[in-house]
Amino acid sequence: MSHTPQPRPTLSSIISPEGSLEVLSQHEVNRLQRTSKSGLHELLRRCALAVLNCGNPTDDSLALMEAYKDFDIEVLQQDRGIRLKLTNAPAEAFVDGHMIRGIREHLSAVIRDIVYVYNEIQQHNRFDLTTGEGTTNAVFHILRKAGTLKPSRDPSLVVCWGGHSISRDEYEYTKDVGYHLGLRDLDICTGCGPGAMKGPMKGANVAHAKQRRREGRYLGISEPGIIAAEAPNPIVNELVVMPDIEKRLEAFVRLGHGIVVFPGGVGTAEEILYLLGILLHPSNADIPFPLIFTGPADSADYFKKIDEFLVYTLGEAVRDYYTIITGDPVEVARQVRRGVDEVTEFRRTHQDAFYYNWRLTVARNFQAPFEPTHAAMRSLTLDNDQPTHELAANLRRAFSGIVSGNVKEQGILAIEAEGPFELSATPELMRRLDALLSSFVAQGRMKLDGDTYTPCYILK
DSSP: OOOOOOOOOEEEEEEOOOSSSSSOOHHHHHHHHHHHTTTTHHHHHHHHHHHHTTTSOOSOHHHHHHHTTTOEEEEEEETTEEEEEEEEEEGGGEETTEEOHHHHHHHHHHHHHHHHIIIIIITOTTOOTTSHHHHHHHHHHHHHHTTOOOTTSOSOEEEEEOOSSOOHHHHHHHHHHHHHHHHTTOEEEEOSSSGGGTHHHHHHHHHHHHTTOTTOOEEEEEOTTTTTTSOOOTTOSEEEEOSSHHHHHHHHHHHOSEEEEOSOSHHHHHHHHHHHHHHTSGGGTTOOOOEEEEEOGGGHHHHHHHHHHHHHHHOGGGGGGOEEEESOHHHHHHHHHHHHHHHHHHHHHTTOOSSSOOSSOOOHHHHSOOOOOHHHHHTOOOSSSSOHHHHHHHHHHHHHHHHHHHHOHHHHHHHHHHOSEEEOOOHHHHHHHHHHHHHHHHTTOSOSSSSOOOOSEEEO
């Protein structure tokens, strides 16, 4: 795989934080500066560059780093707080020498979350990340630190999943759905990138303006390994960077009051399997969680393939957990509104928090971070001789590894060094998995850049 950096205009500047980090104690300033100079610096640099590059969509994090190999970020200490020194940053992040305000907010959020997670979660013994309770508690504290928990608001947050590489028709449809959700006083949460993550926010933004909803929420949840592939789109007004993909996914299901899934690729399939694996857990049988698969009318075949794969792997009963609607954004919005109202009533009856779903059981095999090495991918158990929620967890890991090999720097380098990941399954499951993945490739759902896609996996 070749990565040829293209020269791009850059600009150096010193800026103040925006939206986060403005009010810090001297102790916090010292700790932030120490952390930014530690081994965390390269992680901060990669994530900061992705945010600053949001005007140039890409899904190749390695190529991005090569294009801006001279970029750097430094935290400067001042008596009244901090400033951020940027060297050779993408010029598109500035207007007449001043950084665009929304980008400055996102940059501050990235630094806040990465440093908080490092200092208060990963390096602190009050969170036992080897247990389910400890992990869920850590996710809660990260979200609370970011200000995303809104105890005074009724349930309204709709998580929208879907691909970053989608057709124009599909993108317009996501905007239509977002618009009709917004007209019904619903807010939007996505993975914060382009495509199906941007469209619903854009549509809802217009609807909120019509309804004079002045505090519309456009929440984006990312993680360091994938933020370069899904840099925050400009509409995101709340950004959270979780430490890994598993905590990112848990944040979605703990915060969301309903989920809408648009057409996508392996990342979307990973999200679907994650959620259905949780909902299939016996402990979650009575918890309402509206889930709708939707797209324009010509996406019916896409969802048919998804549905057939889910039924084969997880059983006929899996259909009880989702509804497929194509070509009707108004009906999607109506059903989501009814579903969110049911969630509201359920939580009020059980005296549950509106802002964080503590009651939902997330099994440990959905929480433990999965590092998609070649050995780990080869060892995945992909057969029907296991409980459905465990098979869902292993399939989720398989798709997560393919996402890594497609767009994450670590995964791309691993594929270049050792060749494609190897996946093994029973013959019939292998055939169905191959058919599903091949359909994603044929429909151009794997990559943004380039005309062809070279699979980062082989099925054996």
